[in-house]
Amino acid sequence: MNASLASVFTLGIGFLSLMFLCALAVERGWLSRSVTRHPAVYTLALGVYASAWAIYGSLELAAGSGYGYLTYYLGAAGAFLLAPVLLVPIQRMARTHQLASLADLFAFRFRSRWVGTLITLISLLAVLPLLALQVQTLGDAIQRMTGAGSPALLALVLCTLIALFAMIFGTRHGKGPARHDTLLAVIAFTSVVKLVAMLALGAFALFVVFDGPADLQIWLDGPGQAYQASVMQPDAAHWRTLLLLFFATALLMPHIFHITFAETLSRHTLLQASWSLPLFLLLMALPVPLILWAGQRLGSHEVASAAYLAFGLSDAFWIQALAFLAGLAASSGTMVIIAMALSGMILNHMLLVAHPPEAQPNLYRWLRWLRRALMAGVILGGWLFYRTVGVHHDLTTLGLAAFVGMAQCLPGLLALLYWPGANRKGMVSGLVVGVLIWLAGLWLPLLTGLPTLLLIPPGLELLVGEPDWYVVTLVSLALNILVFIIVSLATPTSEGERAAAEACSVDAVIRPKRLPLIATNGEEFKQPLAQVLGEDVAQREVERALTDLGMSPLDGRPYALRRLRDRIQANLSGLMGPSVAQDIVDRYLPYRRSGQEPTDDIHFVESRLEAYRSRLTGLARELDGLRRYHRRILARLPVGLCAFGVDDELLMWNDALAELSGIDGASVVGSRRDGLPPPWGELLGRALNEPNDHLYKQPVELKGSVRYLTFHRAELQADDDVRGGTVILIEDHSEMKWLEDELVHAARLASIGQLAAGVAHEIGNPVTGISSLAQNLRYDTDDPEVLETARQIQQLTDRISRIVGSLVGFAHGGRHVKGSVLAPVSIAAIADEALHLIRLARSGEDVRYRNLCPAELEVLGDAQRLQQVMINLLSNARDASEPEGEVVIDAEPAGDMLKVTVTDEGHGLDDRVREHLFEPFTTTKPPGEGTGLGLPLVYSIVAEHHGRIEIESPPPGQERGTRICLWLPTERQDGEHTDEPDTDR
Amino acid sequence: MYVYRIMLFLVFGGYLLSPLLMSGWSTPGVAWYRPFAIWGVLIALTLWLEQKRKLDER
8 A cells, every 4th residue: 555646547557558559569560460460369368358357356256265266267268178169160150140249149040130139238237247347446456556545536547548449449440350450469468467467476475475385385284274264165066156157258258259259260269279268267367376375374364355465465566566457457458348349239239220220421430430439338337337336346246246147148059059949039038037037136136235136936945045146047047948948849930040040050051042132243232232321331342242252243143142142241240230231131132032932052052061171070071071072073074064953043064064165163153044154055945945855966166166065954853852953964976976977978988989990990991992993003004194193092091091090009009908918119109100190189280299209219018008108198288288389209218218208388287186197087177178087097008017107297497387207118027927907997 | 079079078077077176275285286287287188189180170
């Protein structure tokens, strides 16, 4: 009691200034993100749980009930130990649907704005004693330090500064994570201050008041026994009830809910808190008994004043300053977050529900100022409650009154996660019963100073004589749960509630319905929303949702529009609460009502399953593995596949179809059939409406060429477990169609060839006759003119005979004759003969040919078949050449082989064609002009001759053109035999 | 899943057995820090389970 009011005031202002500075440092980026987003910051921010109760109330409770004070810490540690099964599902819901408070969560699950209002009202009533406790500890601490008779005014000044802080930093509309960073960092800062202060006080008690741990143990076993004997240890039932209360507190208190779910963006950090928060609480709890025992050793006996024993450890200012700062840090953090959380709840579930927002010129600003006013009101309400009620009660009474009140929401919260059968009537009935018992048993006596108004019913006489908090907790929670269960089972559950229950249930996957919206694209969302939000806000909200989803404003897929609507609802929920948000989207972004029964949104269910994969365990994980496997089979099927729901909405578009159509599945899945890009909408419509299940070889222009597609349809019959729809297989039969055309063409050519060979044969006889007659004529006359005529007739008939011989030879040359004999043949002669035949053709008359093969070069081969090789190569070169182009045939020795080249100056070959050039039916010529069999035949004949073939396109030293290089043996190869199998392809 | 079951077991087991912690307050010869040591061991166990869960999810 040696500090002046001014010094304490300076200490308080100094600490609060540091809070402002910390917030500014984060906002302005003076602190690195690696620091502000460190998981430890989040754990320390969760330390907001350790309010002034943890600093002073725990000492009071420890003095009265020994280790009973630990229940406050162990209850919260238990709640966070269950993070994976309890906190993570709530966090998932809160993030998905932008639910920032317990009232949001209940209103969303039980589909009623009045449920949100009820939860807000209960939270407000329950939080007031807790706020009063924070203010009271501030006032009492100042009184302990300064001896001031009425510290309430100074407490009011500190409260005003705390409210100012909350108003400035709690309602910034910073972009996303930045606002979270600031708040988390500031609350983490307050946690560090209170932890360091408590540890320092504990260390002072252990090492200065006592002479270390050994001395403490001696004191405890000796003189300390007298003090411990006065402690009323709670029995096991009290202990467990306290544990349950604090377990509920850690989940339900508005400020803890806010930090745990609204300000935390990562599941990982929440899971990490399952061990790091209990560690923080352990460190906070450890100094409590040390300070208590040190105080007792120094002569303090009163349990009533035990809360402030830390001030009595020493007259040194710094010890008292530490005790004051620990309390101030705890109170300020708690008050800021309570103000933020409650202001949001009151705004969304009381004010906006009573007076829905109208189109404001600046809705965001209006809402921000409303929240600021509410924050100030909440903190001022806490101070008023302290002034009128709090000063008359000890911290334990105030704290327990708050905790028992909030615990009434525990049955509803657990049912929300684990009992889809729970309904609104049941929850509200149970809650009202529980809250009425709490009000009568604890809250009103707190307010009026009268004894508890609760009467012990007959049959529960064993509760007579038990503490009020214990009786009220047991009776209120038991009746709450009982009424909740009975009413839920006895009354029907609405469709909306059932859907929301599935959305909230831990084990269920949301199965939303596929309903079409009236709006046909994102842009059309703006106008109806502008009626309620104003043009500016409507535009910003739609654009924000589009950005969140990475969607184009013109995307008209029903699936995408439903996601956009959900996103807008979630974002508006974050702004104005789920009830108002739902009202707005229901009214201004309605679904189109069609007579058809809506079906499940399978695509959405699948996308959710993908997101939940890491959370699935056991059988569910195995089944999901199977689902993925089957889906991959469909996706990777080498045939195009798509599936439609009964409402013609596209559910699947596999990889093969994406490749065939050039349309990515992600961009069309969720579209209606008639909204698919042309020509697919019309084509698939025909396939769906075709009386038969098959639609064969439909010509479609794709990527600049005509393809022939065949559609096979199968109906999926719906039953209780399986959804209906249609699956369509799409096969590309273009090559088969083309092959059929080519075969018809080849057959026609073959018949013409046979005809030509027959005609040639028939022509041979009269030509021989003409030649003989010309010969006779030469013997019968000496007239030089007649002799010259006869000679010319003979020359021309010889030429006809050569042509006929070549044609007949070629007609036979396509077949490999077993046992044919390889003999040395002149490559120059073969080239000449081939050129002779080539020139007979009408096409390519303007192409020039040069045969540069030296006459003396010979190869070992079948002349007829080699001639066919040459004809095929020259024919290809001619077809590839431009008018006035040149084709050169050359040959040169290459070891024991002869290298023969046919070079043109044509358009050349691209790599894709070159890879398949020796495969049958590969051609670069227009349909009907090439069979695609020429080069395979060449390859086959060259292989028969033990030669090889290579293609250079363009040839070295040329800019364009193609060179075919043949290597043919000049000598008999080892092991060569001529009776090889027929290699005709 | 097994990790979650262990955590559930720990929490409910702790809930039922935790009243035993109180006995150390006034019993001579019992180290004053015993409840904190037990608590510390539980935290270490939770940390280990959390690491195991992270490995499971990879």
